[in-house]
Amino acid sequence: MNSLNEIACFLMSRDNFVILTHQYPDGDTLGSAFALCRALRKLGKKARVIVNGVLADKFAFMCDDLEEQCFDYETVIAVDIASVTLLGDLSEEFAGRVDAAIDHHAMNSPFAKYTYENPQAAANAENIFELIKLIGVEVDKKTADCIYTGLCTDTGCFKFSNVTPQTMRMAAELMELGCDSALINRVMFDTKSMARIRIESAALNTLAMYCNNKIAVIYTSLQMEKDAGVRESDTDGIAALPRQIEGVIIGITIKEKQAGKYKISVRTTDGCDAASICRAFGGGGHHAAAGCAIDGTLEEVREKLVTEAKKALCG
């Protein structure tokens, strides 16, 4: 493990950077990457970001003004990538070649020459903001937008328990640096596609409650997604819905991926362990949010999950 200052010194000593994001890139990995890219270019370095998958329209503002730079890369940086498996399709080219990894997750198997991990940070963008200050370049308006997007998307707009006083103060500072906080919040948290509205409504129509309404289960099928006309990004956050129901302690979302194959998301509250439920099916995750995959019929899958959920509720 290295200090953030060591990472800063390393970056300043190198050039020709590629910055990698994790697969299914979200606001934090993208915000971290484009903010760092902008800072390195301000230092006079060459840098580009590799978006590891589809760049959602709502994140396009992060790079719409960045000129393309063609160069042979020399230095590889990974941001918000806790494990080498999250490199996905980039593994073949970059696994084993990462020079520095900067993350806010605890890394069980560090994979880079230099590693900075800070699990106290709500978003990796917090680490990047501090890193850019250490590098000593100005944080301009666009860079502030990128960092703010990381902060707000990884905290549910400052709602989740990972938020610290530092998160709030950094957001204040970014606002003073000119970031479009209200617009970013509206785009990230207050805008739903018609398809999203349809799939939410359809999913809630499948709601089943167990154990005195402490366990809530919803599902989405391929047919429901087709009827609603959803793209992948339209179903982000659907897994949060069942746990939001008043009194629910365990919220389970069953998503059909292929016929007979389901992806499961479990969200819990009140100290009930989501990861233990998912481990019973070979999955895992955090205490309040975990996932797994189960094959079978919908009824079988639901019954297995409810059985494990009941154990977690009593345990």
Place this chain on the structure above:
Amino acid sequence: MNSLNEIACFLMSRDNFVILTHQYPDGDTLGSAFALCRALRKLGKKARVIVNGVLADKFAFMCDDLEEQCFDYETVIAVDIASVTLLGDLSEEFAGRVDAAIDHHAMNSPFAKYTYENPQAAANAENIFELIKLIGVEVDKKTADCIYTGLCTDTGCFKFSNVTPQTMRMAAELMELGCDSALINRVMFDTKSMARIRIESAALNTLAMYCNNKIAVIYTSLQMEKDAGVRESDTDGIAALPRQIEGVIIGITIKEKQAGKYKISVRTTDGCDAASICRAFGGGGHHAAAGCAIDGTLEEVREKLVTEAKKALCG
């Protein structure tokens, strides 16, 4: 108009306080009132809050540990009450008798002997936090919870354009004072009753779009509310739904109050003026959020609103 310091000196010179909240009391008026009540009691004063309507369950924590104090009141304070009409049922007893009013709205017709207004504050709770510091008493955990609730509820959990760097820094400070920010956020923003889920779904089923999907209209009828089993608080925020749809600039919610009588909420974005639409029907409000009342059949009401909305869109 007075300075906050003048208000602080006035409070310190008096005793036997009643603190008034506005009708249909929300998190900010209640948080302001209970925080101030606690601070005055810490000063050794007698103080109580008059809840101007029903105290929703989710706000009960603000006063569950406060002992009742019986006394003849001498000093009347109004918090988050921009106009004497918002006193509602308390008007008869208190209109003309308010000693100090503390608000974050601009007051067109000040009604108290001492008035502090600060429209830069996102929530009135910001003013109360500063006031308590001027009074010089400790902000304990419960007081911090009350102030934080005011901040987060009036800003949509730090999402709206009224949030300033000061709002974020105050939230950071309240977290350091021990407030249960994550729990409060979950209760205020991440918990829905089953009735709320049903009425949202029913309302979205009435969605009608106009002007190339730039105007969205939903309605709720008394029958729909009955079928969903809603209480008044279950419909808070329903008016935000149509404007959240991707591409929508004007979102209109028509709520049946009695047969042939409708309450209208208009929410806009991209600089379109909601208040101008509502003024056409004798209502008013802010640029992005306004309201009015219209009588007629549902179809008449909808047609009138869409006609005005089209004008606002072009204007």
